[in-house]
Amino acid sequence: MQALLNSGQVARCDLYTIRLPSFAEYRYTNADVAISAGGRNFVHDGPEIHGARMRQSRGLDPDEQRLTVLVKPEHTIGGVSWLTALRSGALDEAEVVIEKAFLADWGAPAHALEWFRGTVQEASGDDLAIQLAVESDSARFGQMLPRELFGPGCVRDLFDAGCGVNKAAYRVDAAVTGGNRARIHTTLNRPAEWFSRGYLVFTSGPNSGVRRSVVRSEAVNGALEFSMPLVFDPRPGDAFMAWPGCDKTAETCGAKYNNRPRFKATPYVPVPETVL
Template identity: 25%
Template sequence: MRALGAALAAALAAGTANLCTIWQLTLVNGVVERWTDHDEDIQWGGYTWAATDAYTRTQTMARADMSVITTDMDTGVRTGLDQPDIDAGIYDNARITLWTLDWSASSYEPVELVSGRIGNITIEASGLVKFEFRSLTQQLQIRIGRTIGPACDADLGDTRCGVNLVSYTVTGSATAGTSASLTDSARTEGDGYYTGGRVTPTSGQNAGLEREVQDYTAGVFAVYDPWPYPVAVGDTYTAVAGCDKTDTTCATKFANLPRFRGFPQVPGADVAYSGK
């Protein structure tokens, strides 16, 4: 149950309240954006909440059983959401809070409707941006802890792995490219060397946008998530070798087997089910 301030409760009871929605986005890089569906900017809490009419959302419902609350929000380019920024992942997992506010009485305390994080984001041909809102209870659905399996569960170069990535990081310049791949014909490493690794343009329109390498063959870095812009000839980059998490790769490629974090010798479920 939401607690209402006495003044707002009285205005609602009298039918004199003028309600609108305000919402705040806190991006993972610390940038904060504030918007309202009112037809004019609102001053509240020492901040300006920018007006936009390109906003709708589905019904939001709070439940007492702590189940996950989700709602879809539609917004347009007039909110300042930029497609290259969305493609770059700037809005991924951003914190979002929605309030309802009486715009005609700024002294009234707004009522928080829901708080959570942005989930899936899709962009329609018309420019409409649709993003899924996930309440904080969704975090309770995430499994936390370590599992036993044959693959290493460390990240290449982290403290548990211990590999010095400096020895496995290279730089170069693109000789061709698309939004989904970067080609450097000067590369001499064997096929698969960078598969599962990272490639980051350091110049051009995609500068600083790191991507995971889906496949590396004959100097071509194919990435899972396309860049906002095609890679241009001459764009510089850095690339980090990939690791397939097997003990063989750990030993032969990185000479790091003593710190391997997998359990390839533990029998799997297939052995248990076979009855042997």
């Protein structure tokens, strides 16, 4: 890239990568031609994305991008229109990566420099323009510390580095067989409460890309009850990925996940109201 910049003949453009919670990934560029960078292809005939701005500063101050996505009826994301994805919540918590591309000539392989990465915190708009408020990953440094507190429940989060349970090994692919927006019947065949406190992500149908937390799961009909109703009615055959949950007790850690050595809690510490 240094040699390319020193040549004085450099073409530039922006590259956008959008990753939905369903792991589906979409790549766009504001160039007039398709761009190839690092083995990745960015299409030029997708939605137009405007509003990206570049800011450089020292420190860990969080940054925010206010992006406007201009869409046409033929543009889809996650198998549905952008407006459907917006209304269903499929764009919530989607990851956005913005890169600067440098290339010797249009059509030549590009060198990409990442300069922003963040998560969609707010999405609004209509069938012509979608507005995305994207907060940079550095905002995570604003979390209150210390995170580990004395308590009867495990301080680790299921599938995180401290927990160590392999997330991919517990993923279950299934489909809807019936139900409504708040409760669905599925092809799941796990014991009752297996998916309670877990979540699922739809991968097809009008709710494609939508993530919902599961407050209760049943063995009969593979029923799942959501913490928040879906925006669109689920249809028989709609596919989804599901992960189980954890109540952070030692019994669940050992019996369900065979992970008792990593259980980290202080169940015998008296509650604050205890009189000594």
